[in-house]
Amino acid sequence: MEQAFSKEAHDAVGQISALRGNVVDARFSSPLPPQQSQLIAGSAGSVVLEVQTHIDQSTVRCIALTPTRGLGRGMPVINTGQPLNFPMGEALLGRMLNVLGEPIDGKGDIAASEQWPIYRPPLALSLRRTSSRIFETGIKVIDLLAPLEFGGKAGMFGGAGVGKTVLINEMIHNMATHYQGTSLFCGIGERIREAEEMYRSMQETGVIDHAVLIYGQMDEPPGARFRVGHAALSVAEYFREVLKNDVLLLIDNVFRFVQSGTEVSGLMGRIPSRLGYQPTLATELAQLEERIASSANASITSMQAVYVPADDLTDPAVVHIFAHLSASVVLSRKRAIQGLYPAVDPLASYSKMLSPGVVGERHYRVAQAVRNTLAEYEELKDIISMLGMEELSSTDRSTVNKARRLERFFTQPFYATEQFTGQPGKIVPVAKTIAACERILAGEFADVDERALYMIGALDET
Numbered sequence: 061m062e063q064a065f066s067k068e069a070h071d072a073v074g075q076i077s078a079l080r081g082n083v084v085d086a087r088f089s090s091p092l093p094p095q096q097s098q099l100i101a102g103s104a105g106s107v108v109l110e111v112q113t114h115i116d117q118s119t120v121r122c123i124a125l126t127p128t129r130g131l132g133r134g135m136p137v138i139n140t141g142q143p144l145n146f147p148m149g150e151a152l153l154g155r156m157l158n159v160l161g162e163p164i165d166g167k168g169d170i171a172a173s174e175q176w177p178i179y180r181p182p183l184a185l186s187l188r189r190t191s192s193r194i195f196e197t198g199i200k201v202i203d204l205l206a207p208l209e210f211g212g213k214a215g216m217f218g219g220a221g222v223g224k225t226v227l228i229n230e231m232i233h234n235m236a237t238h239y240q241g242t243s244l245f246c247g248i249g250e251r252i253r254e255a256e257e258m259y260r261s262m263q264e265t266g267v268i269d270h271a272v273l274i275y276g277q278m279d280e281p282p283g284a285r286f287r288v289g290h291a292a293l294s295v296a297e298y299f300r301e302v303l304k305n306d307v308l309l310l311i312d313n314v315f316r317f318v319q320s321g322t323e324v325s326g327l328m329g330r331i332p333s334r335l336g337y338q339p340t341l342a343t344e345l346a347q348l349e350e351r352i353a354s355s356a357n358a359s360i361t362s363m364q365a366v367y368v369p370a371d372d373l374t375d376p377a378v379v380h381i382f383a384h385l386s387a388s389v390v391l392s393r394k395r396a397i398q399g400l401y402p403a404v405d406p407l408a409s410y411s412k413m414l415s416p417g418v419v420g421e422r423h424y425r426v427a428q429a430v431r432n433t434l435a436e437y438e439e440l441k442d443i444i445s446m447l448g449m450e451e452l453s454s455t456d457r458s459t460v461n462k463a464r465r466l467e468r469f470f471t472q473p474f475y476a477t478e479q480f481t482g483q484p485g486k487i488v489p490v491a492k493t494i495a496a497c498e499r500i501l502a503g504e505f506a507d508v509d510e511r512a513l514y515m516i517g518a519l520d521e522t
């Protein structure tokens with residue numbers, strides 16, 4: 061039976077009874093620490109453990125949040141009597157922390173105003189607020205075909221190396237110019253180098269003054285990667301509820317959260333479910349995603365990179381993530397290979413905001429026409445590859461002509477890639493994108509070389 065955290069249990073000392081890598085069993089003679097309790101062990105309490113299950117009347121099984129080097133059987137374990145806590149306060153701004161709330165930017169201690177547990181119940185439905193505002197990104201293809209919801213959850217889906225991280229970095233950059241709230245970046249299980257790069261680029265653009273970065277990267281134990289998302293959510297909730305700031309929560313990468321859950325589940329000896337995923341996948345994901353919500357005080361808008369294993373959009377983890385989002389931007393390898401960056405697949409991407417009531421009649425009409433043209437082109441591709449363009453009717457030829465120009469117009473130079481493309485980034489207001497697409501659809505550029513539309517910003521720059 062689940063017990064509550066209690067003060068009496070505080071400082072109760074147990075003993076390590078078994079140790080297998082990141083899994084530690086500890087025996088207590090006093091009441092067992094409840095699930096999610098934080099235990100400390102090792103010299104100077106350097107090893108942090110979290111209780112996962114009770115395996116019998118006197119033993120708990122824990123997962124380590126820090127490396128377990130130096131631990132051994134018979135060593136003492138101290139029950140802190142509480143779950144993992146994270147420092148909160150304005151002092152977090154401009155800082156980079158790990159899952160335990162320790163600074164990792166070498167800038168000294170953080171003067172926190174209070175400590176919050178990393179697990180908090182999701183906001184009650186009656187307290188949630190939704191809006192039908194659009195979160196404009198300045199990226200043409202996203203704003204037109206998969207507009208993001210202000211206070212909603214958006215996903216950037218893609219296989220390895222198709223541009224998810226670049227896209228998230230670009231959004232961080234674009235927001236610096238027009239977003240007033242706090243940015244919270246949560247790195248889960250990605251490369252350590254990426255954390256460094258992001259910190260540096262945020263310093264350069266000045267975004268860092270309004271940002272908090274929290275990392276559990278690929279070199280950390282699965283327990284740390286599994287819990288870092290919850291720590292970031294508590295910080296987001298603190299900024300929303302206490303400081304009443306709008307929060308932009310960027311997560312790179314949510315798939316790694318699911319994956320760390322799989323590792324933890326395997327370590328705990330649970331029998332895997334479909335494709336080796338943990339049987340608790342849906343619950344674990346919902347516990348994280350459901351906390352991302354907006355209240356009357358302020359909003360949390362989230363953008364999440366989602367790695368798609370083997371480019372398979374039917375992977376169970378990916379399918380579960382899709383279900384939580386109000387906008388899904390799908391990146392395609394085919395487009396990336398053609399150099400059509402950002403490699404957004406216009407037909408697979410989706411947003412529930414794309415309705416006339418939200419974006420307006422004109423935007424909706426243009427987006428539908430663009431989609432139809434691109435879908436027709438997709439269907440004609442087989443015929444073209446077998447018989448050539450000459451065999452197409454003049455109407456079909458005109459469709460292909462427009463679709464190819466639209467595809468090129470949807471490419472866009474990014475600030476995030478400026479160093480290696482040598483091309484300065486461009487932000488395009490959605491109104492200009494709509495007007496440009498109308499002109500392309502009307503056939504105004506039929507005789508213009510399609511390359512003239514490649515990697516430009518707005519049309520008036522050509």
Ligand SMILES: Nc1ncnc2c1ncn2[C@@H]1O[C@H](COP(=O)(O)OP(=O)(O)OP(=O)(O)O)[C@@H](O)[C@H]1O
Nearest residue numbers: 218219220221222223224225226227401402474477
């Ligand atoms: N908008 C873009 N413009 C030009 N090149 C790009 C763009 N987006 C991505 N690329 C190229 O693709 C590479 C991989 O991008 P990125 O690191 O964002 O991929 P990813 O999907 O996050 O990969 P991973 O899953 O491995 O983390 C970049 O280093 C760059 O060469």
